[in-house]
Amino acid sequence: MLRRGRDRSVALVRVLGHEVAKDRVAGLAAEIAFFAVLSIFPALLIAAGLLSYLEALVGAEVAARTEARVTDALALVLTDRGAPVLDSVQAVFSGEYGGLLTVASLGALVTLSGAWAVVVQALNLAYDSEEHRPWLRRRLLGLGLGLMTVVVVVVALAVVVVGPLLGRGSDVADVVGLGGAFEAFWDLARLPLLFLVLVGWLALVFHLAPNRRTPWRAALPGAVATTLLWLGASAAFGLYLRTLGEGNPLLGVFGGGVVVLTWMYLLALALLLGGELNALLHDGKHRPREVSSGTR
Known part of the structure; x- marks a missing residue:
């Protein structure tokens, strides 16, 4: 049994490598990363604009805490080279640029739909x-996936940062005398919940994007693998910024842009690898050819 499992794993890796090369996954990931870099800043402005409405729902203190988490995360990704972007995001949070959100929305719609149109094309290649x-339907699908991405990011921030029941979960727990236990539980549940949100969203992407309907369960292996790769790539990216990024003369003037582009490329590559994995597992191409005893 162990040998059979090993043979299947080796066959899976071998065939996956062949399919990745055949479907030009590396080149398509670069294309997605290019569109992603073009759309990341207007998309962040849209997300910041949506999050700015949190104050009316959860109060100024919780909204300020969410804003701080968002800007801290952006500062980690963009380092000090992203200061102008951080200033713009903070201005949107404060409601200073109402028109800026509209302009950013128009730019993000075009670039997001372009990036996700490439994802649709790549997943079609993965599933052969x-x-x-029609072209218009594909663009609308890409646009829908892009907008869904922004909404998922906002919802994930609202749930993970603010907490359940829009931040009122702790109040409910205090009423029933479980305040301390609730805080301890929620501290442990944040990251697993974020993991589940990402897996669910990616499963939806893998189910809807290719021009081939598969069962929902067939989308889960790639969704889990992509989420793990995303978390690993993001952790490695943060480690790079903390250890090698700051003060590195090789980065030069364009260092921040190059680093962000590389990060987007790794995320896109992980997404396409997840799609290729789903296609292989669903079609059974990874299974080693066996000769049954009845044919001998």
């Missing part, structure tokens, strides 16, 4: 599916 859907 010909694309028969």
